Amino acid sequence: MGRRDDPRARKVQRALDDLERWVRRGDIERAAAALGDLPAELRGAPALAMAVRFGAEVTDAHRRQDWARLAALGRSAVDAPELLTDDVGAVAWALMWGCGRVGDLPRARRMFARIEAETAARAPALARALAAWLGGGEVPAEALGVLPALATTPTRSTAPVPPPPTAPAEALPAVCALAATQPWAVVESTLGGRWALDGEVGAATRAAGFALAMREHLGRVVLGFGEAWAPLSLAARLAEAAPSLEAARPEVLELLRLTLPAAAGAGDRPPREVLHAVIRLGARDVVLRPMVLSAVATMAPTPAEWRARVALLRTVYESSREVEAWSGALMAYFLRPDTDDEMDPESWITSGLSALLASGGLAAWLQRRSPERDVVLEAVFDLVAAEDFERLCDQLWERADEPLRMMLSKWMAELIEEDPLAAFGGRLMEAGMLLGPIKAAQRAMFLRQQGRMLAYSENFLRLALGRTASEASARDAVERFVGGGGTIHRWLVALRFLQESGRMLQGDQLMEGIIARYAGDASSLAEAVLWIASQGAPTWVVAVFATPLRAAVGDGVMPMDSKVGRAMMIADEVAPLPKKRPPPKKKPVAVEKKKKPAAVEKKKPAAVEKKKPAAVGKKKPAAVEKKKKKPAKGGEA
Amino acid sequence: MTSGAFEVLRCAPTLDEGAIRRAYYAELRLHPPHQDPDGFKRLREAYEALLDPKGRSANFLAAPLDVQALLARYDAQLAEPLAAAKAAMSASARVQRFVEGWSTLSWAEAMTRASGQR
Numbered sequence: 001m002g003r004r005d006d007p008r009a010r011k012v013q014r015a016l017d018d019l020e021r022w023v024r025r026g027d028i029e030r031a032a033a034a035l036g037d038l039p040a041e042l043r044g045a046p047a048l049a050m051a052v053r054f055g056a057e058v059t060d061a062h063r064r065q066d067w068a069r070l071a072a073l074g075r076s077a078v079d080a081p082e083l084l085t086d087d088v089g090a091v092a093w094a095l096m097w098g099c100g101r102v103g104d105l106p107r108a109r110r111m112f113a114r115i116e117a118e119t120a121a122r123a124p125a126l127a128r129a130l131a132a133w134l135g136g137g138e139v140p141a142e143a144l145g146v147l148p149a150l151a152t153t154p155t156r157s158t159a160p161v162p163p164p165p166t167a168p169a170e171a172l173p174a175v176c177a178l179a180a181t182q183p184w185a186v187v188e189s190t191l192g193g194r195w196a197l198d199g200e201v202g203a204a205t206r207a208a209g210f211a212l213a214m215r216e217h218l219g220r221v222v223l224g225f226g227e228a229w230a231p232l233s234l235a236a237r238l239a240e241a242a243p244s245l246e247a248a249r250p251e252v253l254e255l256l257r258l259t260l261p262a263a264a265g266a267g268d269r270p271p272r273e274v275l276h277a278v279i280r281l282g283a284r285d286v287v288l289r290p291m292v293l294s295a296v297a298t299m300a301p302t303p304a305e306w307r308a309r310v311a312l313l314r315t316v317y318e319s320s321r322e323v324e325a326w327s328g329a330l331m332a333y334f335l336r337p338d339t340d341d342e343m344d345p346e347s348w349i350t351s352g353l354s355a356l357l358a359s360g361g362l363a364a365w366l367q368r369r370s371p372e373r374d375v376v377l378e379a380v381f382d383l384v385a386a387e388d389f390e391r392l393c394d395q396l397w398e399r400a401d402e403p404l405r406m407m408l409s410k411w412m413a414e415l416i417e418e419d420p421l422a423a424f425g426g427r428l429m430e431a432g433m434l435l436g437p438i439k440a441a442q443r444a445m446f447l448r449q450q451g452r453m454l455a456y457s458e459n460f461l462r463l464a465l466g467r468t469a470s471e472a473s474a475r476d477a478v479e480r481f482v483g484g485g486g487t488i489h490r491w492l493v494a495l496r497f498l499q500e501s502g503r504m505l506q507g508d509q510l511m512e513g514i515i516a517r518y519a520g521d522a523s524s525l526a527e528a529v530l531w532i533a534s535q536g537a538p539t540w541v542v543a544v545f546a547t548p549l550r551a552a553v554g555d556g557v558m559p560m561d562s563k564v565g566r567a568m569m570i571a572d573e574v575a576p577l578p579k580k581r582p583p584p585k586k587k588p589v590a591v592e593k594k595k596k597p598a599a600v601e602k603k604k605p606a607a608v609e610k611k612k613p614a615a616v617g618k619k620k621p622a623a624v625e626k627k628k629k630k631p632a633k634g635g636e637a
Numbered sequence: 638m639t640s641g642a643f644e645v646l647r648c649a650p651t652l653d654e655g656a657i658r659r660a661y662y663a664e665l666r667l668h669p670p671h672q673d674p675d676g677f678k679r680l681r682e683a684y685e686a687l688l689d690p691k692g693r694s695a696n697f698l699a700a701p702l703d704v705q706a707l708l709a710r711y712d713a714q715l716a717e718p719l720a721a722a723k724a725a726m727s728a729s730a731r732v733q734r735f736v737e738g739w740s741t742l743s744w745a746e747a748m749t750r751a752s753g754q755r
Contacts, residue, residue: 059743062743065740065741067740089744089748090743090744090745093743093744093747094743094744097736097739097740100736100740101736101740115744119748122748122751122752123747123748123751123752125751126739126747126751129735133732133735133736159726159727159730159733159734172715172718173718173721173722175718176715176718176719176721176722177722177725179719179722180719180722180723180726180734181722181726181730181734208715211711211714211715212711212715214707214711215708215711215712215714215715218704218707218708218711219708221704222704222705222708223746223749223750253652254707256698257650257697257698257700257702258702260698261698261699261702287652290690290691290694291652291694291695291697291698294691294694294695295694295695295698
């Protein structure tokens, strides 16, 4: 009888064909059925080839908690036990639960049989509980005791939610009963809103709930289960519901210690909502706020992370109205790397600025000397309307230290001489003001501020000299400027501006005054020579200072000070001393020689030459240089 | 010094300045400057870092947190009432809780969890 006539051979061939087809098509279930149709002695090689794939299929179904699929795969595994050759424990465990959860207890028992010995050896309590459950009996309570805290709570529960506690002593048992019977989502919604958290009972419930949430989080961390941070959302909400900041402080401290270092680190970072909830909690407590602020500073430290930084600081600001948080966000925005990208700051920054201007909070913060102050002031200058900046100056001036007064004067001068349209922004233009009134407003601002700012800003002096035709006013402005104290540099600046404004006579008088004032002061005169030379002034101006410098240093004395030495070199270059004639030789009386013609007269030293008019320096002062393009002004008044 | 200052003072991480000062004086007796200049220098640096509010905050946050100990503290508070709550569950609720709880664990997770019973 041929092979075609042998029914057994035909059946085997059909099974082999089916197996090949279903494996090729990736249908592991049908392939397993075909494998089951093969005689046991022929299953070995194909089963071995399929086992890894079968195991992966089971693992995937288990991860998705697809119990029906697992039950179907369990049937295949019972029909073809050879499939369970790869990672038997994991595959049989998953199939056992799949079969058991759809009510196929016989097959579930078959799967359990594959792992019973190992389970009994490693976890006897669990093995007993599984045997009881698969045998249709009661599950002992001890099997629940070894469950992960709540990390694997069911997604649904048929058990009713226990009633809320009615006395403080009932709070802890009630919270634990809730945790024991309900999925975490129900625990969260019940403790996070359904059960009252005020009053004596509520306080006890809140405390028990916080402990439960913390235990759940820590349990998940220790056991390495997923979504470990989720319970901290509830913990943060419960800490927020504490009757006072003092009562919440120990809880908030624990939350801060768990989340902030993790957020700044490279490991498992808390999700945004948890991080911001904890930051909000810490920021509202004045004791913990500095810690939160310094921690936030380490979380998004680079300019590239400015958006994240602004978001964190916004959370701090909204909970605390802390100027430092607002100013940090303003700086992050102002120093962002993509400044070419025209964009306005977030609305909370501009509204925060208005609020802080109105409350005087910004003024108080700026009065404290901090490394960030200059940048913040510049950013504020860029953001606010001219009149608001002037109002800020008025708030600050009386209690401002000298560096701050210099900064304020610098920005006010820039505001006054800026293009009127840019300085006063669209707001006044929108209000229908013409260029004339805007210029008038700038002039009024100058007149209001020059009295106190003139002594602090050379730009104010330049403005003053440029805006007056009166010699008396000009003299008064110079006197007030140099009267502000300081070094010879102020005098030289005044000299330069006098010359620039064409007041040559006054300039000469001032120059004489400077030389008289600093006669004998080699260091100051050297500074003058160096500065004037660096400004590109004509050589005669340098030469005017070279002579008194030389006199102050002393003839033939080698200066020890390098500054004086450099100034002397410049002085020698622009105003060389006339060469000394050798002493005349005694002529023999007897021999009378013919007298030589007179020597060519030496050129007069440059120091004596006065080629007017010329300015001391022509460089534009740094403060006048326009900054980068500003965002549109016109913030709220 | 940004971390480890509490360890140098052998002081549990705290924001309480008084506790920090007490810990400093206690350690100062062990590291007097004339006998142990290096130890004193370390101690002084740590103390000064903790006196500064920002330094104290930074050190407090940077101090290692013993998660196991913290978990044990909450366990001690909750273990008994949780066990009582589980024991009080109905037979069907217990089966459901058992099945729902264990079935979602992988084999490896289950064995780790079950063999290290807390």
